[in-house]
Amino acid sequence: MNALFLAPLGRRGARLLVAAAIAGAAIGLGLPGGTAPGDAADRFVAGGPATERAPLPPEQAAQVLAAASSSRQRLGLPGPAAVRVDRVTDRFSGMTYDEVTATDRAGNTLHLQRFDDRGRLVGAVSFGWQSRGGRPMPDAEAARARGSRLAADLGLNVSGAPDVRQDPDDGGWTIAWPRVVDGIPVLGDGARIDLWPDGRVHAVVLAEKPLESRPSSLLDEGAARQRATDTLGDLFGSRAGQIAIAAVGLGWVAPNDAFDPAAPDAPGSTLRLAWVVEARTRGELADGLRAVKIFLDAGTGALLGGDVLR
Amino acid sequence: MSPGRRTRQLALPLAMVALAAIVAGPARAAYQATVDSNVSAFSFDCININDTFPTKMLTAAVAGYRNLGFSTTGYSGPAFTRAHVLARTPADWGYYVHSHGDHYLNADGKRYAGFKEDAGLCTGARTVFSKEIAAARVGRQSNLVIMSTCHLGETATTMPGAFAIPMVKAGTGAWAGPNFYLGYLGAAWDSDEFAFETRFWNALRPGYGVGQAFDVAKLGSFNVGFAANWYGSYVWTGRAGPLPPGCTKCV
Numbered sequence: 001m002n003a004l005f006l007a008p009l010g011r012r013g014a015r016l017l018v019a020a021a022i023a024g025a026a027i028g029l030g031l032p033g034g035t036a037p038g039d040a041a042d043r044f045v046a047g048g049p050a051t052e053r054a055p056l057p058p059e060q061a062a063q064v065l066a067a068a069s070s071s072r073q074r075l076g077l078p079g080p081a082a083v084r085v086d087r088v089t090d091r092f093s094g095m096t097y098d099e100v101t102a103t104d105r106a107g108n109t110l111h112l113q114r115f116d117d118r119g120r121l122v123g124a125v126s127f128g129w130q131s132r133g134g135r136p137m138p139d140a141e142a143a144r145a146r147g148s149r150l151a152a153d154l155g156l157n158v159s160g161a162p163d164v165r166q167d168p169d170d171g172g173w174t175i176a177w178p179r180v181v182d183g184i185p186v187l188g189d190g191a192r193i194d195l196w197p198d199g200r201v202h203a204v205v206l207a208e209k210p211l212e213s214r215p216s217s218l219l220d221e222g223a224a225r226q227r228a229t230d231t232l233g234d235l236f237g238s239r240a241g242q243i244a245i246a247a248v249g250l251g252w253v254a255p256n257d258a259f260d261p262a263a264p265d266a267p268g269s270t271l272r273l274a275w276v277v278e279a280r281t282r283g284e285l286a287d288g289l290r291a292v293k294i295f296l297d298a299g300t301g302a303l304l305g306g307d308v309l310r
Numbered sequence: 311m312s313p314g315r316r317t318r319q320l321a322l323p324l325a326m327v328a329l330a331a332i333v334a335g336p337a338r339a340a341y342q343a344t345v346d347s348n349v350s351a352f353s354f355d356c357i358n359i360n361d362t363f364p365t366k367m368l369t370a371a372v373a374g375y376r377n378l379g380f381s382t383t384g385y386s387g388p389a390f391t392r393a394h395v396l397a398r399t400p401a402d403w404g405y406y407v408h409s410h411g412d413h414y415l416n417a418d419g420k421r422y423a424g425f426k427e428d429a430g431l432c433t434g435a436r437t438v439f440s441k442e443i444a445a446a447r448v449g450r451q452s453n454l455v456i457m458s459t460c461h462l463g464e465t466a467t468t469m470p471g472a473f474a475i476p477m478v479k480a481g482t483g484a485w486a487g488p489n490f491y492l493g494y495l496g497a498a499w500d501s502d503e504f505a506f507e508t509r510f511w512n513a514l515r516p517g518y519g520v521g522q523a524f525d526v527a528k529l530g531s532f533n534v535g536f537a538a539n540w541y542g543s544y545v546w547t548g549r550a551g552p553l554p555p556g557c558t559k560c561v
Contacts, residue, residue, distance in 0.1 A: 044508075046366035046367075046369045046370050046504075046508070047366075047369040047370045047372065047373035047374075048373070049512060050508050050509065050512040051512055092505070092508055092509070092512075093530070093531070107517075108482075109517055109518065109522060112526075114529070123529040125525045125526065125528070125529060127482070127521070127522050127525055128481050128482035128521075128544065129479045129480070129481025129482065129484075129521065129544050130481065131479070131481075163534060163535075165535075165537070167537070168464070168465045168495065168539055169465060169479055169539070171479075171539075174537070176534065178534050187533065188531035188532060188533060189531060194528070202525075203525065203528060203529065205528070205529050205530070207530070207531040209531070234358060235357055235358055235359045236357050236358070237357055237358045239356075239357060254531075256501065257362050258361060258362060258363065258500075258501070259359045259360065259361065259362065260362070261360060261362050261365075265366055267501070267505075284433040284434070285433070287351075287410070287426070287433055287434070287435065288348065288351035288352070288409075288410045288426055288433070288435060289351060289352055289410070290410075290460070290497060291497075293499070307499045307500060307501045307533075308352060308361050308363060308499065308500040308501075309460070309497055309498075309499050309500070310348070310408075310409060310410040310411075310459065310460060310500065
């Protein structure tokens with residue numbers, strides 16, 4: 001019966017059915033997603049927990065707390081009444097970090113800081129909506145200067161002119177330095193500092209995922225464009241005439257399951273060099289889909305994943 | 311059309327029916343939440359491949375609302391229609407949608423925030439306007455509303471008002487009621503929305519309000535220019551329903 005049913009569905013259809021049924025059963029039964037800590041098959045499953053927390057041994061905790069105390073002062077965060085430190089395994093990002101959470105005397109959470117296995121500050125946030133404070137910074141240039149000073153003080157090792165954006169509703173400023181390696185952008189990676197309107201720190205993020213080795217030889221842009229044209233034709237079939245390539249460029253990307261239900265739910269934690277092809281829609285297709293990105297392995301042209309803009 | 315292609319086209323709707331039937335399960339509370347995700351326009355139904363993000367986001371949102379005590383049901387494909395949204399919304403304390411969103415021109419000549427239904431259609435899906443949701447809800451209170459679409463987190467959005475969520479940011483020491491609205495600015499890629507929402511749902515735990523979960527969700531890797539926005543009460547727990555008697559904020 002199963003064989004008769006599954007055979008005509010094809011492998012992808014069958015995998016989709018099985019995955020959806022398992023996910024549905026887990027949700028229906030109230031089971032946590034993923035698998036038990038330490039399980040060799042431990043991986044993130046959509047709808048399940050993304051992180052696991054464990055206590056740190058006292059001597060390691062002391063080192064992390066010392067680092068947190070130092071960076072807290074540089075970040076201008078208030079002194080806590082109590083702190084807690086956890087080793088966090090992040091199944092979604094594939095990272096492990098130590099997280100220091102600070103609370104006030106009433107037990108309210110004030111801020112948190114994250115440190116990677118090299119002791120670098122990789123995340124911090126000051127909780128609460130704090131748009132009102134001192135005199136607001138006058139313009140983007142002032143925000144850029146303030147962010148750049150902070151980045152240097154925190155040792156974020158940024159370079160180049162950052163992207164500066166004013167947030168809505170007096171939310172302050174976002175100053176971002178996208179990561180670039182040998183002239184090639186690393187999608188999603190980089191440093192970001194969020195400032196309140198008066199220049200106080202709201203949040204800091206440093207994302208720097210490991211990179212796979214470069215392929216020994218690369219497809220040239222013309223070959224990549226042709227491969228992308230073929231792939232889009234295959235994906236969109238009779239509607240391929242309503243989508244056109246808008247940009248082609250090399251980038252370091254996290255392989256993902258965008259078009260492959262059998263692949264892991266979380267993006268890959270090691271980045272691969274790819275031709276990143278963005279195609280824009282028109283006509284009826286644009287009613288529900290604005291654009292699509294496909295990631296083609298820079299060496300082989302194989303589809304590594306992609307993205308969708310609805 | 312080959313038999314293989316026809317049956318492949320059936321795979322996603324069948325999976326969605328199975329998912330919805332199972333998810334419907336025992337209700338934890340009387341506070342209803344609806345989770346809608348538009349899967350059809352970029353699936354085997356319409357093209358030669360399935361985009362996996364909408365199904366994953368549906369699964370994550372159903373689990374997220376259930377963890378907050380909402381009686382949650384997920385819909386997609388032919389079950390996610392404009393009529394379905396408007397029929398359920400009067401009883402919804404929580405609402406989530408992942409679809410194509412924008413500030414659409416209504417027949418009355420004005421622009422309103424809205425999103426596209428799925429309805430199992432490849433093209434020609436109808437728009438669900440905030441104006442219509444507002445008319446159906448007639449000011450009824452809501453709790454947690456997430457517009458997982460482009461544009462509907464912008465300051466011009468008319469969607470929070472449709473769910474009686476004030477467009478204010480009530481931070482620590484302030485209070486706008488037990489509600490929270492989450493949306494995105496500009497055009498947002500699915501991978502960014504999925505990553506943000508995964509971290510948001512994961513951060514909702516004892517001691518963390520919805521605002522804190524929002525801040526934690528921002529601590530991730532995103533495409534340049536990605537931005538989320540919120541309105542409502544930063545310190546609210548996200549738990550379903552009105553606040554219990556004697557409870558003012560219940561952090």
